[in-house]
Amino acid sequence: MATNSTVEANFTGSHAVVIGSSMAGLLASRVLSDHFEKVTVIERDRPPETPQVRQGVPQGHHAHLLLMAGESVISQLFPGFFDELQAGGAISADASKDVCWFQFGVWKARFKSGFTFCFQSRTYLEWHLRRRLSAYSNVHFLEECDVTGLLSNRDRTHITGVQLKQRNRQQAVEELEADLVVDASGQGSKTSRWIEALGYQKPEETTVAIDFAYASRRYKCPQNFQEDWKSLSIYNKSPFGKRIGGIFPIEGSQWIVTMGGYFGDYPPNTEKEFLDFAHSLEMPHIYEQIKDAEPLTPIYTYKFPASIRRHYERLSSLPEGIVVVGDALCRFNPIYGQGMSVCALEAKTLDTCLREQRQHRDNRDITGLNRQYFQQVSPVIDIPWMMATSEDFRFPQTQGKRPLGTRFLQWYSAQLMELCSTNPTVLIRFLEVLNLLKKNTVLFHPYIVLQVLKWSLGFKDFNKASAERPRLEETEVKVAADISG
Ligand SMILES: Cc1cc2nc3c(=O)[nH]c(=O)nc-3n(C[C@H](O)[C@H](O)[C@H](O)COP(=O)(O)OP(=O)(O)OC[C@H]3O[C@@H](n4cnc5c(N)ncnc54)[C@H](O)[C@@H]3O)c2cc1C
Numbered sequence: 194m195a196t197n198s199t200v201e202a203n204f205t206g207s208h209a210v211v212i213g214s215s216m217a218g219l220l221a222s223r224v225l226s227d228h229f230e231k232v233t234v235i236e237r238d239r240p241p242e243t244p245q246v247r248q249g250v251p252q253g254h255h256a257h258l259l260l261m262a263g264e265s266v267i268s269q270l271f272p273g274f275f276d277e278l279q280a281g282g283a284i285s286a287d288a289s290k291d292v293c294w295f296q297f298g299v300w301k302a303r304f305k306s307g308f309t310f311c312f313q314s315r316t317y318l319e320w321h322l323r324r325r326l327s328a329y330s331n332v333h334f335l336e337e338c339d340v341t342g343l344l345s346n347r348d349r350t351h352i353t354g355v356q357l358k359q360r361n362r363q364q365a366v367e368e369l370e371a372d373l374v375v376d377a378s379g380q381g382s383k384t385s386r387w388i389e390a391l392g393y394q395k396p397e398e399t400t401v402a403i404d405f406a407y408a409s410r411r412y413k414c415p416q417n418f419q420e421d422w423k424s425l426s427i428y429n430k431s432p433f434g435k436r437i438g439g440i441f442p443i444e445g446s447q448w449i450v451t452m453g454g455y456f457g458d459y460p461p462n463t464e465k466e467f468l469d470f471a472h473s474l475e476m477p478h479i480y481e482q483i484k485d486a487e488p489l490t491p492i493y494t495y496k497f498p499a500s501i502r503r504h505y506e507r508l509s510s511l512p513e514g515i516v517v518v519g520d521a522l523c524r525f526n527p528i529y530g531q532g533m534s535v536c537a538l539e540a541k542t543l544d545t546c547l548r549e550q551r552q553h554r555d556n557r558d559i560t561g562l563n564r565q566y567f568q569q570v571s572p573v574i575d576i577p578w579m580m581a582t583s584e585d586f587r588f589p590q591t592q593g594k595r596p597l598g599t600r601f602l603q604w605y606s607a608q609l610m611e612l613c614s615t616n617p618t619v620l621i622r623f624l625e626v627l628n629l630l631k632k633n634t635v636l637f638h639p640y641i642v643l644q645v646l647k648w649s650l651g652f653k654d655f656n657k658a659s660a661e662r663p664r665l666e667e668t669e670v671k672v673a674a675d676i677s678g
Contacts, residue, residue: 203556204230205547206372210355212340214240215250216533217519218377219322220540223270225375226329228547233369234326235335235357244320249379252527254493255409256441256451257315261288262629263534264310266541271325275311278321282444283313284423288624289617291423295476297607298430299614303422306621308628312424314443318533341366342387343374345512349391352514373559375516375543377536382521385503388512396508401582401593402499403526408460408467409451409493412486414442425482427474428528431587436460437528438471438479450483453528456590462492499592500526500585502578506567516543516563523574526585531577534629542570576633580626608645609636611653619644 209229211218214236225232238249246253259267267274279285286292289306326332335357342356354370376384385395426439438452438460452460452470460470471480502523505511518539525531546566550559583602585591613620619641625631635641 203551204228205551206557206559207231208233208371209373209375210235210369210371211375211377212355213237213249213377213379213519213521214323214334215377215379215519216319216322217379217521217536217539218375219319219326220267220270220537221375221377221516221518221543222332223326223329224540224544224547225373226326226332227544228551229372230331232329232332233335233371234332235338235340235355235369237337237339237360239337240323240334241316241320244314244316246316250315250319251493252495253315253319254490255315255407255495255527256439256449257318257533258441258530259311259313259318260530260534260628261308261310263537265630266534266537267322270540271322274321274325278311278313278317278444281317281321282446283311283317284442284444285309285311286423286442288628289620293422293425293478294428295426295478296428296430296613297610298475299611301613302615302617302620304617306617306624308621308624310628312442314447314449315533317444337361340378343384343391343515344368344370345391350512352512371514372557373514373516373562375518376521377519379520380501380524382503382517384515384517384521388515391512393510393512394508396503396505399502399504399593400499401501401526401585401591403497403585403588403591404456404499405453405497405526405528406459407451407453407495407497407527408462408470409449409495410467410491411443411489412448412450412483413489414446414448415482415486420482425478427476427479429475431455431584432589434475435588436470436474438474440479440482447489448483448486450479452479455588459494459496462494464492467492497527500524500578500582502574504571505563506571508567511563511567513560513563516566518543522570523578525577526581529577529581529584529627531581531629535574535577538573538629539570542566542573545569577629580633605636605645608649609641612644612648616644 205228207230209225209232211222211234214234222232222234238247241247287306288308289304294301337360339358340355341358343352344354346353352374356366356368358366376382389395423442428437435455435458441449443449454460519536543566550562583599586595586599587603613623622635626633626636
């Protein structure tokens with residue numbers, strides 16, 4: 194990817210419009226700045242002057258992990274980005290050494306894995322992305338402005354722009370023409386309804402209902418904090434345990450403590466009950482850390498009824514000139530930390546499609562671009578979607594169509610997650626897949642299949658896989674075999 198739009202001599206189009214300036218919109222806009230003479234980003238909120246939660250992104254109060262795949266794409270789009278974040282207080286961490294994670298009744302092994310990533314708040318991440326994007330001279334921001342509809346040509350085969358309305362003004366609806374419209378307006382996206390009104394079918398939706406809720410609060414990281422970890426997560430064993438919790442370090446020497454529960458077993462927003470919820474987790478470590486820590490905010494809650502995927506790739510006809518990204522396309526259960534990283538992977542896919550478009554068509558012809566994009570992005574979404582939903586389907590209460598093979602995947606991943614407590618090689622591959630760096634097929638490498646079979650037949654190293662929180666391995670652990678794939 195080019196790092197500066199000025200190096201792109203021939204543009205694919207003169208004007209692209211992006212609806213929404215949150216994660217998906219900012220990353221897509223950065224990509225579009227390499228391909229369009231002008232990019233206009235339209236946002237209904239007024240972006241805050243400092244990193245703060247805003248109305249359009251209320252989930253900003255809650256812990257937001259950025260997976261390594263997401264970090265990698267952002268680093269390509271904005272070189273030096275995470276160095277800047279760390280200089281401002283974001284926390285770099287080794288994915289195994291610095292993270293204590295209790296899942297499936299065992300703590301994951303802890304050793305220096307060499308896989309590092311960055312902890313920061315959602316607001317801090319988004320604020321810095323907007324700051325970096327605004328340095329691109331061909332990117333323009335229209336703030337406090339609602340997109341209210343799409344414009345199309347007379348025979349409705351092309352989207353030709355958007356209708357918009359300035360907030361706080363009585364003025365009539367305005368029109369803004371564009372060669373390409375990118376919908377990054379999040380879960381409330383209206384593109385499917387808008388294209389239906391133009392005479393097209395709505396995309397099919399896959400819904401997995403989980404009735405989940407979060408409660409989060411910021412704390413001051415205690416001055417006398419001397420543990421050998423930076424972040425700690427406790428997931429009760431599903432399907433009996435519906436609760437999870439975590440401590441995540443962020444800029445400003447703070448922690449975000451986030452807890453969650455499925456199917457009405459929600460974490461509360463009152464002081465004592467929040468602590469009681471932490472205490473009720475299978476391990477008491479979060480409670481022990483926060484019971485005397487200094488809270489900095491109220492407790493914020495958020496309900497997440499369902500993961501939803503919209504299948505634009507299945508539509509037999511679609512108007513040209515409209516692309517959908519981010520939560521508007523697919524909204525994931527947040528506990529797997531996938532949403533923002535998938536936004537980044539979608540931006541990368543859009544970049545690939547725009548480059549291919551330029552090779553195969555005349556400049557300024559975007560015919561077929563969106564079909565290519567929806568086809569190419571669908572397998573990108575398949576893997577995180579399958580990983581998240583197959584875990585959610587462990588709960589009998591989960592509503593949705595269980596794909597074939599779900600039970601086998603659940604059995605296999607349960608063995609794997611136990612193995613991650615003792616086998617560094619398996620843990621590294623698991624972390625790579627979890628972080629969307631590798632396809633989940635690497636978890637079916639013969640070495641790993643053999644370990645899983647041995648484990649399931651009872652050759653379990655329970656000494657190491659005990660409920661005792663593991664101390665850090667002193668030396669760097671080498672993986673057991675070269676199973677790169
Ligand atoms: C509680 C919670 C915790 C989460 N934790 C994680 C995590 O740990 N890791 C992770 O990767 N993801 C996490 N996610 C998911 C992540 O928040 C989303 O995937 C991500 O915000 C999607 O970005 P987006 O830009 O697609 O949509 P959004 O962030 O929803 O933004 C949409 C934007 O569009 C604007 N907008 C909407 N309609 C219009 C309109 N008509 N005109 C103009 N502007 C409009 C809105 O104001 C907003 O700015 C979490 C989500 C929740 C709910």
